[in-house]
Amino acid sequence: MKQLRIxxxxxxxxxxxxxxxLPLIATFMNSVASEWSGTVLPSGLTGQYYASVLADxxxxxxLLRxxxxxxxxxxxxxAIIVPAVVAAHIYWxxxxRWMARLVILPYAIPAIVLMVGYLRIFSAPPLQIGGTPLVLVLTYVPLCFPMFYIGVKNSLRSLDIADMLNAGRxxxxxxxxxxxxxxxPCILPGVTIAIVLNFAGLISEFVYAKxxxxxxxxxxxxxMFAQRSLSGRISSVIVVLYFMLILAITLIAFWLLTKTERRP
Structure with a gap:
């Protein structure tokens, strides 16, 4: 008798x-449920919530904003962080080492403290841009630093930069x-991963925007925060659409990366 191996x-x-x-599956089921109470699975399915959100x-x-x-x-x-990390790794x-220490700052300092600082900086001359989209852009750039540093640095550690430079010279x-x-081209995969992770974080950011x-x-x-009181199904639809957007961008990014790596 053949023994079953696990x-x-x-x-x-x-x-x-x-x-x-499992949480994503449950969220999707809730977004298409016409009624779901007292049972493991929804008692009926509907797409009216998707139609309502997509027509809004x-x-x-x-989403565009x-x-x-x-x-x-x-x-x-x-454009700013990647060249800085590469230059510091090779020449300085x-x-x-100081940049490696700064990676923890966006996570170590409470968001409310950072926002108070940003409000004071961007509410006084010459940068009176409070309440505009530009303040969000300038606020989000430092938040991207940890992921970019880690992704680029890990890629650079796998390369013998000194030999490459000497051979090229x-x-x-x-x-x-x-x-x-x-x-x-060698660090492009690390940069791509950092871009995808940062995009997922920025598009889901709420505290700074609010x-x-x-x-x-x-x-x-x-x-989504404004819709929370209308219907839990609407919030589930938005979460599923958000996940599909991130998934699509991730697949496109890695498809472009694969296409670039195969190019002779």
């Missing part, structure tokens, strides 16, 4: 995946050309 790692992996997906111009505007602010902040953060190790190439043509711009600039999370 692949323990696969069992634990399957359980972990199930536990992680206020939802379209909030969130995506636009997150995209602009990520573009600025990528002492500065790199022997061939007559400048350091900038070496960094742009050799180092940057405190810094209030009702002047309604983002997706503020829209």
């Amino acid at each position: 692949d323990t790692p696969k069992v634990f992996l399957g359980l972990m995946v199930f536990v992680m997906l 111009p206020r939802f379209h505007a909030a 969130s995506v636009a602010v997150a995209a602009v902040a990520l573009a600025l953060a990528t 190790p002492a500065l790199d 022997l061939l007559g190439a400048s350091d900038l050309a070496i960094l742009r043509r050799v180092v940057l 405190m810094l711009v209030g009702g002047n600039f309604e983002t997706l999370q503020m829209y």
Whole structure:
């Protein structure tokens, strides 16, 4: 008789995946349930809540605002932080050690303390931009630093930068050309992961948006907060749509990355 063998790692992996997906599955079921009380599964299904949210111009505007602010902040953060991390890693190790210490600051300092500081800075000349989308963009850029630093730094540690630079210099190439043509493609996966993670965090951010711009600039999370008292199904629909947006952007980003890596 053949003995049944249990692949323990696969069992634990399957359980972990199930536990992680269970809240999302329950949220989706709640978003399509016409009635759900006293039973394990909904007693009926409907798509009217999706139709209601997708037809709401206020939802379209909030989603567009969130995506636009997150995209602009990520573009600025990528242009500023990635070159700074690469330069510190290669040319200024002492500065790199200080940058490693700064990674914890966005998490160690309470958000309310940071917001008070931002309000004072952006409410006085010459930066009187309080209550505008620009204040959100400038606030979000520092929040991107930890993910960018960790992603880029891990990619740089796997490269022998000194040998790359020496080989390129022997061939007559400048350091900038070496960094742009050799180092940057090698760290692109780390940068891509950092962009996706930061985008997911920025588009779901609520506290800074609520405190810094209030009702002047309604983002997706503020829209969901406003809808919470109308129906729990509406909130579930927004969460599912938010997850699908993040999933789509993640798949597109990694598809573009794979396409770039296969390019000769």
